[in-house]
Amino acid sequence: MIKKKSIEDLAIFGGECLFAVPKSTSNLLQPDFEKFAGYSKLFFNQRRYSNGPCVELLEKRLAEFHQTQFCITFCSGFWAIASAISAVAIEGKTEIIMPSLTYRRMADIAAWLNLKPHFCEVEPQTLAMSAATVEPCINENTALVLGAHPIVNCCDVKGLETLAEQRNIPLVFDSVESVYESIPEGRVGGFGRAEAFSLHACKLLNGFGGGYITTNDPALAKQLAQAREFGFSGEENIVTPGGLNAKLNDMHAALALASLDGIDEQVARNRERYFAYKRLLDGIGGIRLVEFDERYRAGYKNIVVELLDEWPLSRMDTISVLNAEKILARVYYSPPLHKKPMGFGYVPAHLPVTDRLSERYVNLPCGHLVSPGDIENIVEMLAFISENAAQISKRLHTVFEIK
Numbered sequence: 001m002i003k004k005k006s007i008e009d010l011a012i013f014g015g016e017c018l019f020a021v022p023k024s025t026s027n028l029l030q031p032d033f034e035k036f037a038g039y040s041k042l043f044f045n046q047r048r049y050s051n052g053p054c055v056e057l058l059e060k061r062l063a064e065f066h067q068t069q070f071c072i073t074f075c076s077g078f079w080a081i082a083s084a085i086s087a088v089a090i091e092g093k094t095e096i097i098m099p100s101l102t103y104r105r106m107a108d109i110a111a112w113l114n115l116k117p118h119f120c121e122v123e124p125q126t127l128a129m130s131a132a133t134v135e136p137c138i139n140e141n142t143a144l145v146l147g148a149h150p151i152v153n154c155c156d157v158k159g160l161e162t163l164a165e166q167r168n169i170p171l172v173f174d175s176v177e178s179v180y181e182s183i184p185e186g187r188v189g190g191f192g193r194a195e196a197f198s199l200h201a202c203k204l205l206n207g208f209g210g211g212y213i214t215t216n217d218p219a220l221a222k223q224l225a226q227a228r229e230f231g232f233s234g235e236e237n238i239v240t241p242g243g244l245n246a247k248l249n250d251m252h253a254a255l256a257l258a259s260l261d262g263i264d265e266q267v268a269r270n271r272e273r274y275f276a277y278k279r280l281l282d283g284i285g286g287i288r289l290v291e292f293d294e295r296y297r298a299g300y301k302n303i304v305v306e307l308l309d310e311w312p313l314s315r316m317d318t319i320s321v322l323n324a325e326k327i328l329a330r331v332y333y334s335p336p337l338h339k340k341p342m343g344f345g346y347v348p349a350h351l352p353v354t355d356r357l358s359e360r361y362v363n364l365p366c367g368h369l370v371s372p373g374d375i376e377n378i379v380e381m382l383a384f385i386s387e388n389a390a391q392i393s394k395r396l397h398t399v400f401e402i403k
């Protein structure tokens, strides 16, 4: 029970906070410490802190997990994606097609590679790019299509693959939010030229940060393994101009291995959280849970809701009230990338669907610090906000009005 009798009890108006510890939209998995320590002994005893036994084992285990031939780890998802794009983008071409409704730093990746983002629309039902939204963006400058999955369910992988093949354009997937997912054709990881994942603590697999690429292309796997390590082939021979030091170190790999050991249990707990939200949100008008497609395997990590036209308070006011209670709800990919000030060039975009969607969705707390009881309280708070919206809005806008 949230114990709020009137709006004066809301934390934003000086009442007591609902939660003592913030409830965030990050996963914050804490893998089993003994497992982490056990894996750490492998590299520590051998004094191999990078290029060591944990990185080797992690790459083998992740390739098995995604049912791909190769996995190449990186120091972050960011540099994993950048390296894969750099390796396969068509030389001499200048544009990279990506959705605007996606990871907020995606355009920076393009900027590092001297490529111009050409933002495509998304489908209103799925929040995902598709062959139909990508096709109008293809032109003689297209160097690559970056297929990005939304944070609930997958984009139309097969449609994008077919389009990329027909138009002879390389396709790389940002599958950071789809680690555990399957599509009808198989496990996420083996599509396009390569797929990229993150080991950040906010993701399903926590490696204290890090990232990886999966691919079935042996030449690409070799090129990426060299690129992350200064471009070295052998002792001193640099084969990749502009190579990076972007290796994952073994301590990170040890934590990622411990995370991977517990991934099925983790997903089972996420599924319970998701179904608790689904059951409880059903009773509240004006708010719609974005549902996982239960026909396929999913990680059930992210909780996304749409505030419908009937929802009686603005999205920003709703989030402000929740945040004051330490419910760290966040806007979903908003503002979209084409609406952000950028110090580098991009192809001007008119994206009315993205614009509309970017104003409607909210990420709600999820992951390991959110219990079933917390979910009851969060949903009760939403119900309270809905019931008292008119008063809350009036009070908020009177308090902050400049007289």
Ligand SMILES: Cc1ncc(COP(=O)(O)O)c(C=O)c1O
Pocket (backbone or CB within 6 Å): 076, 077, 078, 079, 102, 103, 174, 176, 177, 197, 198, 199, 200, 209, 210, 211
């Ligand atoms: C969809 C998506 N792609 C890429 C990244 C970058 O991953 P990293 O934080 O490991 O660099 C993130 C990180 O949040 C992300 O959400």
